[in-house]
Amino acid sequence: MRPRRLLSVALLLVFTGATQAPSNNDWVTVAPGSKGPFSLLVSGYFQDEKTWSCAWRAFSAHGSAPIAVPNLTSVSHCPTEVIVAAPGRAMRIIRNGAFSERGGDRVTVKSAPQGRRRLLVMAWSIDGSLSSGLRQYVESANQVFDRCGIGFDLSLEAPKLPDASRLQLQGAGCDQAEELQKIAGKTRGAVNLFLLRERPHYRGAWCGNGESPYKDVVLLYRSASATTLAHELGHALALEHPPFIDDNVMADIGDARHLTLGQCFRSHFAVGSILSASTGSAPRRCDDSKDGAASRCPPLELDVP
Ligand SMILES: [Zn+2]
Numbered sequence: 001m002r003p004r005r006l007l008s009v010a011l012l013l014v015f016t017g018a019t020q021a022p023s024n025n026d027w028v029t030v031a032p033g034s035k036g037p038f039s040l041l042v043s044g045y046f047q048d049e050k051t052w053s054c055a056w057r058a059f060s061a062h063g064s065a066p067i068a069v070p071n072l073t074s075v076s077h078c079p080t081e082v083i084v085a086a087p088g089r090a091m092r093i094i095r096n097g098a099f100s101e102r103g104g105d106r107v108t109v110k111s112a113p114q115g116r117r118r119l120l121v122m123a124w125s126i127d128g129s130l131s132s133g134l135r136q137y138v139e140s141a142n143q144v145f146d147r148c149g150i151g152f153d154l155s156l157e158a159p160k161l162p163d164a165s166r167l168q169l170q171g172a173g174c175d176q177a178e179e180l181q182k183i184a185g186k187t188r189g190a191v192n193l194f195l196l197r198e199r200p201h202y203r204g205a206w207c208g209n210g211e212s213p214y215k216d217v218v219l220l221y222r223s224a225s226a227t228t229l230a231h232e233l234g235h236a237l238a239l240e241h242p243p244f245i246d247d248n249v250m251a252d253i254g255d256a257r258h259l260t261l262g263q264c265f266r267s268h269f270a271v272g273s274i275l276s277a278s279t280g281s282a283p284r285r286c287d288d289s290k291d292g293a294a295s296r297c298p299p300l301e302l303d304v305p
Contacts, residue, residue, distance in 0.1 A: 148264030
């Protein structure tokens with residue numbers, strides 16, 4: 001995938017640097033003028049020299065000047081979509097049929113207003129020792145997901161439990177998710193986070209794997225690292241362990257904090273994301289076995305530097 005990314009960067013440089021030759025660009029302006037850095041994820045039928053291909057590409061920009069993108073158009077199997085990504089702003093899918101087959105189209109798209117898409121993290125303290133560090137974990141998750149325009153709010157409950165239940169549940173795993181919810185609680189529309197003592201080999205867990213009905217249940221143990229919560233929340237937002245890099249918060253190892261724009265898109269819109277029902281767009285079924293825009297979602301590794 002890396003060569004393709006390099007190619008699009010190279011094309012962008014060539015096109016923005018060309019002053020005399022008639023260029024074969026289209027131009028996208030983001031309104032209202034966005035000062036900070038922002039990125040565009042664009043899908044469509046792109047023209048490179050004489051070849052056309054259905055693809056997703058990413059472009060980055062500062063300020064409100066139009067952004068040059070290679071000539072693109074919309075065809076039935078490959079519609080044009082533009083997604084504006086900016087720190088602290090929710091993503092929004094803009095379907096746009098205004099790109100013609102010829103270069104020189106000028107299209108304006110609207111970014112979402114300032115403000116992240118919010119998700120409540122309802123924390124239930126079974127073992128009290130995690131409660132004091134919890135704010136830091138949530139803050140760390142907020143930093144990781146700021147790039148995606150997603151923010152977490154925290155509410156903490158310390159349910160009164162009989163000592164026997166507390167003892168029995170303090171090292172619970174996902175096989176006890178039902179019990180945890182019954183005895184402690186459950187808030188609809190939120191991520192229900194259970195703070196537990198310890199479980200060998202675990203720092204945290206998301207209980208929604210496969211057909212499990214507990215898509216909203218996350219467990220956190222005392223051995224959690226600074227990014228464990230961000231990682232498990234990522235699972236609740238439809239993100240899996242990425243096959244392509246270790247330098248990523250969703251990698252199985254380490255404490256990396258990076259998310260790609262391809263992952264950000266999925267955390268908003270993919271079927272399986274706890275947020276996808278509230279975006280105003282139909283949840284997107286991503287098919288990674290298909291190439292380019294035919295997969296209906298940007299490639300997981302799609303990003304800008
Ligand atoms: Zn994981």
